[in-house]
Amino acid sequence: METSLNNRISTTQVFFVIVQTQIGISILTLPRDVYGAVEWEGWISIAIAGAVIQLVLLIYVPLVFRFKHHTFFTLTKITLGTPISVFINLGYFFYFISVSILILILYYRTIAAWLLPVTPKWMIMLLIISAAVYLVREDIHIIGRFYALVSGLLVIVIAVQFTGYTSANPLYLLPIGHVGIKDYIEGAQSSLQAMLGFEVLLFIYPFIQGAKKKVIQSVSLAIWFTVSLYIFTTVSVFLFFSPDEIELVPHPVLYMLKAYSSPFIDRLDLIFISIWIVSVTTSLIMYLYLVSLFTQVILPIKKRKTGVLFGGTLIFAISMFFESNESIDAFGEFVSKISYSFIFYIPAVLLIVALIRKKPERGKE
């Protein structure tokens, strides 16, 4: 895991990397997920989740900045010693594999439900995984360029939602404050899956070129951009559907767009879902990239490019085993449960240990 100077990414690209990793599979289901916990006040929960993540960032930044010349692997090695660090990195490796698998199977489930009900599973999955492998073989700066490029599509994601406002009812958002604080927290938890992606900062920090302050700025900006987009989406959906309807629709954003009709084009949901595929691909690409980084340190694979192919095949193969909706849902539950440890507890422990121990010398392993 070497970092050479010419394949670094700028702070602007960090913004796009984080945004594109965060926005992905969950934007379709997020309004309904938060509705389950706090009903029409879900957007408050999303804002709370954003604030919590901003706090988590306060753990990450001192940690990665303390080890700014080290990758995450050497970071754990220095703080916790070799045996534990191998164990932890193995954990992260499986965590990223699980997240990638979850993305892949949820993507398949949505595509099968909305666009291609009878197309074989392997084909739909192979499309997205092969595109991901094709890009992840390159260095991070190429990935950053691609992310910045496809972020232009977010304009369409926002624009099409304005069609929902043709039949919006502001009263659906009221009254505010009808649930307790505990419910808000629960709502925030259910939106966590949609927020995942900011943790890449831990792993890509050595590849970033820019001052600490600028990095914090662009990561915070990315988090709040995502949170705003989610709030906008959720509010659009809540304004469109009455509280009774929303419980019935599994993908409220798509149903909202489906209802719109114009003399020029019908079924905006099909346009939306096409763009959504790109967002899913970008999320998958980032996790596959992280997987490939870990294959280099914990498996006897020297070249990252081989690791990419290995990781891609592994994810694809395991994803093929998930058949029933129940198993997919159970797996989703499992991933969001373990993600607390990987994005919060372990970095917190690492920071505490690092603060107790001495500051590492530059370039020393």
Added chain:
Amino acid sequence: MKFMQLFNKKKRQKNYEEPNPTIADYEIPPKPTNSVLNTNRVFIKETLNYTEDLTENELQINQDTDCLLMFIESLSDEEKLEKNFYSKWENVYSTWDLEKVLKNMDAIKLLHVSDAIPHLLEGKSILFIDGFEYCYSLNSTKVIQREIGQPDNEQVIRGGHQGFVEKMIVNIYLLRQLVHHPQLTVRYEHIGEKKNTKLSLLFIEGIADKEQINEIGRRLAKIKTNKLISSGLIEEYLEDSPYSPFPQYMSTERPDRCALNLLDGKIIIFIDGESTALILPITFFSFYQSNDDYNSRWYAGSFYRLLRLFSFITAVTLPGVYIAIISFHFEIIPYGMTYVIKDAVELIPYPPIIEAFFMELTLELIREAGIRLPSPIGQTIGIVGGLVIGDAVVNAGFVSSIMIIVVALTAISSFVVPANEMNMSIRLLRFPIMIMASLLGFVGIIFCLNLYLIHLCKLTSLGQPYFYPLAPFSFKGLLKDIVRIPHTKMNMLEANKKSKNKES
């Protein structure tokens, strides 16, 4: 293992035995000029295999010293000889006088008669003097060149109407006429196995990247072919990824285009004997710029640039989108259009992909048939192909009329791009999209576009990102390359360009 070795050996031997189709692979053993005139004459005649256009002219000085002038009449300009040589012959009374005359007309003294052969083949004349152990090579090269006219495939409405010709020197002259920069540097390179192809590298020292010039030199040195070297071959050797469908160089016949690029820090390559110049490194968006953009109002210039980029998207995706809509997502058709499309498509016996392929291939055939024919016949083919086939095929009920509209729109869009090589790439890029659209609908199209975009992000031209200014994104580059902001504002951007380029 042994088998493989055998195989390799065989292959190597085969390569060795291959007949050489080169021009200058005939090695002449060095032979000094003999003082006996006849020996030299025989040597030259034998070396040139008694070719009949080898002309010899016997002359005498003071009626005692024999001289012999030899030249190849097809290569030499006899008028030039008459003016520079024969007319002065009357004043020559001794060999001393002769040498004086020759000095004035930049003759080259050759000690070896074997060296005279290449000179002869260049169109020079060789003068032997009896009793001298050297000979003279006189400049009598015939220069026949095309007029400097407007290049047919790169016309502009306003601006210079000069185009490059097949003579490298003339091309460099044309470029130097436009760029009066003291740091404009010309480097000559001889490439190929036998170093028989001459090309020149033009760049402006201080603006062009030194690393890139060195890199070009390294890649040119790798060319180990003994065939006649053409610009296409050089392009492939210079490309970062030869397997990419996108051209990573730009070939142009316009001096003004070259001049603009030269001042922008690009490197120009001329090949002797070809009227096209190669411009390196290049970005995707340079193909969508025309010199007319800079000569029209900036609103118009920007509008047409955006229109060309839109044409790229249409040319690549339109048939695919149509196929996807008809086969998978007919819900997307608005209510008013439903019956129109239903009427057109309902009775067609084939699936849309077959229709589309049939029409696309017909169109490619018409284009390919018309492109190299003289223009009157070419027009006839256009009419027969376009109007007759188009109309008949709809009436016969093979292809829906909407498909004809789609294919025609796509074809027009693909011809909008001002550069020919990009045009070819675009036309090929839409076939995978059509196939994927017929298999998977919008998902297939998105997959293909995803791959194309990833590829464009990966691609580099001499190490420079190919999809700049979109990837890496640069707002100033966007203003400069994708729209055309007014020239007065452009100068401000130019000043900041250097610092911007360093960010990735």
